[in-house]
Structure formats: structure tokens, C-alpha cells
Amino acid sequence: MSWERIAAIPSGRRTKWLVVAGWLVVVALATVVAGRIGDVETNDSRNWLPASAESTRALDLAEREFTADEPEYLLLLYVRGTGVTDADREKARADAAALGDLGQMPPPVEESTAILVRVPLTAEQASEENVGPIVDRVRGQVTGAPAGLTVWVTGGPAIGADFEAAFDSLDTVLLLVTAGVVALVLLVTYRSPLLLLVPLACVGAAIALSQALVAASAEYGGLVVDGASASILTVLLFGAGTDYALLLISRYREELRHEPDRHVAMRHALARSVPAIAASGATVILALLALLLADMNSTRGLGPVAAIGIGSALLAMVTLLPAVLVVCGRWVFWPAVPKARAEGAPGAEGGVRAGGVAASAGGWERVAAVVARRPRAWWVGTAVVLAALTAGVATLSTGLPLSASFVTTPDSVRGMAELGRHFPAGSGSPTEVYTRADRQAAVTAAVERVAGVAEVGGPEPSNNGALVRVPLVLDADADSARARATVGDVRAAVHAADPAALVGGAAAEGLDADTTMNRDLRVVLPVILAVVLLVLVVLLRAVVAPLLLLASVVLSFGAALGASALIFHLIGFPQVDNSLLLNSFLFLVALGVDYTIFLMTRAREETARLGHARGVPHALAVTGGVITSAGLVLAATFSVLAVLPLVFMMQLGIAVAVGVLLDTFVVRTLLVPALVLDVGPRSWWPSAPGGRAAVSADGPVPERVPAEQH
Secondary structure (H helix, E strand, O other): OOHHHHHHHHHOOOHHHHHHHHHHHHHHHHHHHHOOHHHHEOOOHHHHOOOOOHHHHHHHHHHHHOOOOOOEEEEEEEEOOOOOOHHHHHHHHHHHHHOHHHOOOOOOEEEOOEEEEEEEEOOOOOOHHHHHHHHHHHHHHOOOOOOOOEEEEEOHHHHHHHHHHHHHOHHHHHHHHHHHHHHHHHHHHHOOOOOOHHHHHHHHHHHHHHHHHHHHHHHHHOOOEOHHHHHHHHHHHHHHHHHHHHHHHHHHHHHHOOOOOHHHHHHHHHHHHHHHHHHHHHHHHHHHHHHHHOOOHHHHHHHHHHHHHHHHHHHHHHHHHHHHHHHHOHHHHOOOOOOOOOOOOOOOOOOOOOOOOOOOOHHHHHHHHHHHHOHHHHHHHHHHHHHHHHHHHHHOEEOOOHHHOEOOOOHHHHHHHHHOOOOOHHHHOOEEEEEEHHHHHHHHHHHHOOOOEEEEOOOEEOOOOOEEEEEEEEOOOOOOHHHHHHHHHHHHHHHHHOOOOEEEOHHHHHHHHHHHHHHHHHHHHHHHHHHHHHHHHHHHOOOHHHHHHHHHHHHHHHHHHHHHHHHHHHHOOOEEOHHHHHHHHHHHHHHHHHHHHHHHHHHHHHHHHHOHHHHHHHHHHHHHHHHHHHHHHHHHHHHHHHHOOEHHHHHHHHHHHHHHHHHHHHHHHHHHHHHHHHHHHHHHOOOOOOHHHHHOOOOOOOOOOOHHHO
């Protein structure tokens, strides 16, 4: 079945109505299910880690063999710099009594300038659904302290509640800001207040469909969805969906200048746009699915979540969008309504039917001509600049603790810093050692010799008495790199005394998360590159050009990460989470290669018609405008993440926006065409587009390409 026949369905005089009606039914049904996506989100570290991680096995052992899990402690820290008073002690006792229904509290711990009250929370109380209201209640209780006494509500549950609240506030804000940014870019691009509404409506339909599919997959298929992946899904849909819309609308507008019948114009535009759009979408989807090889559950879950989003956007933009555009008619382009010109009429040759950019678009023709005159100088020069930017990667500091995950530091995080000035910083999140009862003495003796262990608690027997749980208090915050290093030392000492022992707790979970992410980076990144290379080889039917393009993609990613690292230092957030490396690589490689695909598929067409030396510059000239618009939309949508209150999301938004801009204005505009020109027709080895005659063709470039040559 040809692309023309497939394109005839959404662009047909009768079938367009069937497509629109079908989508209305889909959206109506999807909206009912999509609302449950918030209910299936989880930010529980246990659901992030693989089942094989030692800390996960420790949690499983605790549930199976012990009557109750070790509680999580909400910490109330009362601080008076001049020394605590009787009134301060009375306030601490009154607060503890008022909160007594939450659990049996250990006696308050006091030193000269501070009092620590530990409020134990069960696993159910500390769950995402319940911890927020409990923390709010506690914060309300501790108000009204005596003058000069500062009270902090801190500890893992309080930080987790602030983290969850940050995600809860993102969905609506993110949707509105992203839609506003995309609408502004579309308005500037098309200067039509009506046209911008059509792609936004189609993106909205894609969001409803994708959220319904994700919610159903999480509820019935075990897909792990966290707040970050749900937020990324929204941004990804707006960015990729609008990119696909720009490519189709630009081609459709050009066809309208040559076809009086809008149905025929859309059929031609869709048939000639779908191959490149489908190749782009397939590349992104396959790269995203490579995340299924990750061990980190949150990373592995992001792959299908984002792939579902890209698939939904692709489906909406090649079915719903063309149908709605044809239903609306030419007036949707008002005030610049394209009118069909008769063949041979003045101005009929004014545009090339490709990519929606006129061949007479002087700006891009001039850029193409400049690159074509000295291709080697351009690709060498841009490669050197990009390589220099990669030096910024050396300034990155990986390992972003939860306490440093907020753009504006909440009181719960500041309270943890204050806690470390008065008591062992790990007081609120003990590390737990699980060992056989007959090895408990040896294990306890071993951990007491480990530097960084502040206290060793009394052993708690399991239900059958065969095992014991020994709590440890570290002298560093459980979320810090120092605590994770201490856990590594504890594990070495414990395993020497009892090879079957397990070490769990918050610090152990952090260490296992870092280890798992490092493994995923080593495994997943090469697979993503292999997927991109394979798609390029199949699409271009060549080997040399895909290898050159892959090298440019890697160089572009290094430059984007290096430039982003410099920005992170300038804005005061130099530490990055390990997952930033994988996520930014994924989106920059998978999405950034889109523009190279759009350029190179057109370059192959033009090489077959005009020869290599003129075909490549001509492809750059006629695709420059629409690809630049698409790049600006994608960069703008991801940059929206930079306004969010979470450091990881902000950094991801900056990194992807910087990378997309580099891809759009440097790699695709200068580096790739210059490199392919310098290598010459060998770029297409082992094939030769159009044969040897075409590769060496001379003569002027025709101003308009006949329709059958597209």
C-alpha cells in the first residue's frame, strides 16, 4: 500500500470526518482513564531499585521475618543558641504528648543548645498518600514556641513530603506553561492566531491518549511511573508533537500554493512528509525502549512511558491533524491564506515543494552557499568549537543528594543541616544490619570498628529468633555521599563476619541506586547509539554517512553537556544526579538526530536529482526554515522544565534545550552538511543515489521541483 493511499484516508472528502469522529470517541474514553495517572505514580525508592539490590532484599527480609518494619522517624529539633530553658523543655514535652497517637516515642535527647524528639511513623503512615497530611499536622502543632526557640520539622518523611508536594504542584503548572510557550512559538512562526490552535488541540488529544495508556499499563501491567517521568511525558508530547505538526503544516501550505483542491494538497503533503516523520518517531521510540535494559526501575519505566507518548503524538499528527486541517480549510491560515497559482503564472515557481520552505528563501540559500564554498573549514572549525565545549564535562559533580534536590531549600532540608550541628546526622534514618542470631556478636563488633558509625543500637530478634536486626546511626546525613561511603565500609565489615548478612536503610538504598545507575549508563548508552546507527543505515541505505552522523551526535551531546555544566555552575547548582547523564543523552541523541534525519533524507533525494555537490546545499536551503522552527519549539518546551522547583528537572530542561539549539544551529546547519560535502559522494557508500550520472551532474538548480520527484 503506497503512502498516497494511506494519506488519502485523513485527507479524503468523506473519510476525514470519520477520522475526526474516531478521535473524538478515543479522547472521550481516554479522558476517563487519563485522570488516574496521578494515582499510579510512585516516588517510593523501593519501586525504583531492582529486586536484586541488597537494600531491596533487606526490605523484603524485614517484611517477611520481623513483626514490624523499623519505623521512619519524623524529627522535631528545638534549638536555642544560648542554651535550652525549662520553657523549651516544656514545649518539647507538650508537642510530644499531643502527637502521641502517631506512635510510641523514644525519650527526647538533649544537649546544651538543642532538644531532639523522634516521632516514629509506620510504613503506612510514611507512605506517599499519608505522610503529607501528617507532616502538615506536626508543623501546625510545633508553632507557638517560646521567643528565641527555633523549631525544625525534619527527617526523611518531612523531606519526602516536600518532594511529593513539589511534584503534585507541577502537573497543572507544567501543562499551562508548556502550552503557552508552544503557542507563542507557533504564533511567531505562522503569524496566524487560528492556526496555532489546531496543533495544540491535537497535542491535547495525544496527551489524553498517552496518559490513559500509561495509567492502564501501570495499573494492570506493572509499569513503574514516577513524578519525573509523568512530567517529562507532558513536555515530550508538546515538543515532539509540535515538531511533527510543523513539518506537515509547512509542506501542506506549500502544496496549497500549487493545488486548488485542499484535499489533494493534503494528500500530497502527508504522503511526502510521513516517511521522514515516521522515521524520526521510530528512532525515538526504539531509543526509548532501549531503557528496558536498565536495572533501575524508574529508568526502565521511563522508556515505555515516553515511547507511548511519542507513539501517541505520531499517531495524532499523521491522522487527526491532517483531517482537522482539511476540515477547517484554507481560512485556518488567516491572515496569510495561501492561494493556488496556475502553473506558469507569475510567482508559481517561487517555492520548492518540500519542507515548507521556499527555494528562494534567501537567508538559508546564503547559508548553504557559504558552507558549500569551504566545507572543510566549516566542519573542522565547528568540530573544534564543540570539542572545546565538552571540556566543561570535567567540572560536573555527580551524586545529587535529596537534600540538594530543591531549587529553593525547604525548611525540612535546612533542619537536617541544623541537626548535624547538634546530633549525629543519621539519627533520623538509621542503617539496618540483618544477620543470623549466632553471628550477631561478631557482626556488632565488626561494625563498631567502622569509621563513620556513631552509634550501634541493641539487636531486635526476628519472629522465629533465627535472625536479628541491628540499627546503626551514622555520623553523616543518610542522603550524603559520606554516608553512602560509610555503608560500603559497613557492608565489607559485615559480610566478612557473616556472608549472608544484609545492610539496608536509606543510605544503603542511595548507594545501591548509584551503583545501579552506573551500570545502566554502561549498558544502555551503547545500545541507544546502536539503535540510532541502525535506523540511519536503513533509512539512508548507506554506511559512511550514518557513521559520520553518529560521530556528530556524540560530539554534540558532549558539547551540550559541557556547556550545561558551565551554566549549572553559574546558577549555583553544580551537582547533578546520575540519572541526568542517561536522560539527557537519551533525549539529545534520540530527538537531536531527528533534524539530521530530516536534512539527510532530503539530501539523498536532492543528490539523486542534482548531484552531490549541489544536492546537499539545496537540501539545507529548503529544510532550514522548518527544521529551525521545530528546533526552537523543542528547545522552548524543554526549557519550561527550568522553571520547576526541582533541581533535576531544571537541569534536564537546560541540558536538553542547550543540546537541541546546538543541534539546530550548529550541527545540522554547519557541521553535518559541511562534513558530508567534504567527504563527497562516498558519503552514500555503498549506494549511489540516482546513479553515477546524478552524483556528478552539472547544470543550474531548477527553481521548482516537479511533484513527481518528491
